[in-house]
Amino acid sequence: MEPAAGKPSFLRNIMARVLFFGVLIIVVRFAFIVTIAGESCNLRDFCFFTLPENLNFVIPGTAANMAVRTTTAGGVVPAGKDLYTSKDWIKAVQFYSSVFQDLIAEGYLSPGSKSLCVETPAGQEVQALKQIGVEDSIGIFKKASKPLVVSAKGNRVPFDDDTFDFVFSGGDRLDKAARPLDLLASDILRALKPEGFVVVHARAKDEYSFNSFLALFNSCKLVKSRDIEGYDSDMPYIKEIVLQKVAGAGGIVPVKESNVNSVVKCSIPGHKRKLVGNAEPLIMEEPSKPWITLKQNIKNVKYLPSMADISFKSRYVYVDVGARSYGSSIGSWFRKQYPKQNKTFEVYAIEADKTFHDEYRVKKGITLLPYAAWVRNETLAFEINGVPGKESEGTGRGMGRIRPVKSSSSAMSLSREVNEIQGFDFAEWLKSAVTEKDFVVMKMDVEGTEFDLIPRLFETGAICLVDEIFLECHYNRWQRCCPGQRSSKYEKTYGQCLELFTTLRESGVLVHQWF
Template sequence: MKAAGMMPGWLSKRVVIQLLFFMIALTVFPFLYVNYQARNPCQYALGTDGCVSGMNYVKNTASGSSVLWKNRLAFSKEHAQLQGDKGASSKLWNAWTTKQWKQKVDGFSALFQTLMKKNLLKPGWKALCLGAREGQPVMALRENGVQDAIGMDKVPFPPLVMYGDIQKQPFPDDVFDFEYSDVFNLVQSPVYFLSEIGRTLKPGGIAVLHVPCDITDKVNDFTSFSCTGSHLLKPLDTIKGLHVERLETVGRHVEMVLRKAYNSVAASLPKGFSTDDAWHASRNCSVLHQKLQAIANAEPLIVDEPRKPWLTLKQNIKNIVYLSNMIDISYHKRHIYVDVGARNYGSSIGGWFKKRYPKQNQTFKIFAIEADTSFESGYRNRKDVTLLPYAAWLQNESLMFGDSRTGDPSFKGAGMGRIQPVVQITGNLEDGKSSTYSKETQHHFKSVQGMDFSAWLLRTVSPHDYTVMKMDVEGTEFDLLPKMFDTGAICLVDELFLECHYNRWQRCCPERTGKYEKTYSDCLQLFETLRTRGVLVHQWW
């Protein structure tokens, strides 16, 4: 007989089972809710401005948060809650209050400050940290003025780090100005990882990867890796539009700086410029954000044709805003100055570049390209200058070099220093017409050796160098520059001082010169195109 007040056995089992299910629900449901929030940060961010339509991207715009971010030494659970993440786990709260977490933030902060000094990172940029762990790099970015920064990892730490696969970013194209990661050696597919960086970076955007030296893990075949960084370049061979800006050893890491190609909108081009598909693809220059800003801050072009160019253009030199006064050039591997049409040493190398160009205490390797042999003697004792006694041209071939000191009327238009192929001087032209120069005049031309200038530049200069060029080639610029664009050689030039030759008014008499066919409008269009394509060019005299 059952004791009074005792429950039946079947009822007791039901109560135990229901209680067990209730306990499980209390444990599991909050975990699932927090995990859902981590995967969908736009569901819990404070306000409506914290989310970008179409992607899981969080901006910490909570009122007063900037003060709390700076006061991370005093972080507590209450502080963490005020950051706008009511559902953050105790694991994150505890992490924010540790000394180790602060030390890691300080380490990343020092790194990002170095990148800022090199103009590879700027306050106000939109930034993404891939494999951001507990959010230390994101915090460091925000403390250095990059407030629009977010991290992404498979282990989320909202609001600093959102959930996501770094090999399959949940963002649209061309979103970020800057991306950083130090887990490249851990990703399963380096190609997918780099491809996603290239896709989500804005044109001209920067990515910085840090990879530890002496890697022993075999996640993605870094089995015998050293600080040379050669293995890092292999995956980039298959990725278009993402180029290595710099690769060097920093402490016990290899630092790789990548930039995304800048594909500008097609602009109206001067006569002679190619407009085929290749122009808009692989031959486009990759232009850093800092370079675009420098071009925007450069002196304005002289739009109206000057009546006295020998005065206006010469005076304009005082208005020139030099690139090396706007950016840091110290991190470049080499510093190079190329004077195309150099004439004598004192003309522009000794008379201008050596004395006036701001070099930031860097030593420049100087090349002088001058075909006129009468100037050779001035370079014999100049050990700091490499003289190339050739004419900058489209290919390696013999040319005729004009000497305008003749009095023959038929020589008008040749001009001193102007080069032309031999057939245009001595033989029949392709259109069936004969040369305009008489046999008596032809002896005023000198035979010189022309060199493929674009090919030489591609062999001599690398993207890691800082290259300044002055070009004064008596009208041949309308031949050389299209070739330089077509081959990509122009992308190696950081700053160009160009004298454009046109049928300008003369000082001697009230008429235009007959030496050149181009007009001032052609020259202005050339300068505008160069700047549009990412070349900081100055009108030179």
């Protein structure tokens, strides 16, 4: 009988242990949600209680005795609550309070504004808004810090269209966001009400970077910008940019005149034109040994990224027109020497000669266009000079000329190899591949076709999409082999090439002489 009496005691012990284990799971889950994940506690998190929505946490150490209020979803002070009493956090709150008070005085913000702070990891900006009476305010960051900051999963703005009257991003954080800037800017504008205001603190160091930033918000108008002092040594000064959402703003401005005898479909903006004035001077006299001149001149080239900050661009693109082999310019020059400001460039190699196609198929980060850049889509005759495998002036593969098939018999020598290849409208392709928000560098070595392609770029407006061009202009230059004799391969003179370069620069295009 004694064993039977022990069964209830044994069952009670089992039940007690199960209950204890269940409570332990709940406690651990609660501790994880509140202290690690930074989220509020609710039923889906296996919590059986929530904190009152009107609970205030009083933060000592400020003149206004700041209160951090929970949001409608409830919440608690995140792990490391000493953050809210740290000198740096309080200093930032005071700085942003002053900034927002100025914006209220100027009419860009009001106590009744529904406000969003973007890329705010600790929520100082949100607290500053609440402190001055803009109660309906929230912040977003990749990790939540309730009650001030909610998680923006995938770095998206987790709110409906036309939700906010005011959006702010401080601390120069917008350009450091994980997602592409153009997508983040577009998402901000989606959540902003028409006529609402966007205020950003950014390190727009020069006119080029400032205008690149504005292009990201091309459905807004610029209201004002000013330089203000920052609040720490890492940010001694910052540019405050105020924008207002207006449908239809931005884009390329049409004009009616051209310096290349064709109708210009765009106007190159003034900030790009100013960079041309800082470029290295053109070589006015024809060099007797152009292959030596190139080596000397490359040391004098004023690259655009050495003159301006290119940070506020959506994408970074290098287009090599007439690429030949990988080592011809992409591998030997662009990837090794061009100053990229730590940006990753998408590379397009345009090369018609199939001799070079195989090597590009194994190169990462390069898109090969195995066609000839031309002024329209049509079949072309492609003349290949000399012996396969040799690359020297007048004898190398990939240095051939292209002509429409109907005119190839008279324009090209029958003693050379002539293939039929597909040409494509390069200007129209460029307009489909990049936008004015992208940073586009182009190298063009097309064996005389530049006199067809450049006017076409102006005619279509594609020229306005290019930030910097390295152009090799082909003319009847002096031959290496035969002193005193000019090559009969090209009809143009050095003077005509110089006129082409001058016209490009006068039109506002940053072009460099390439030999």
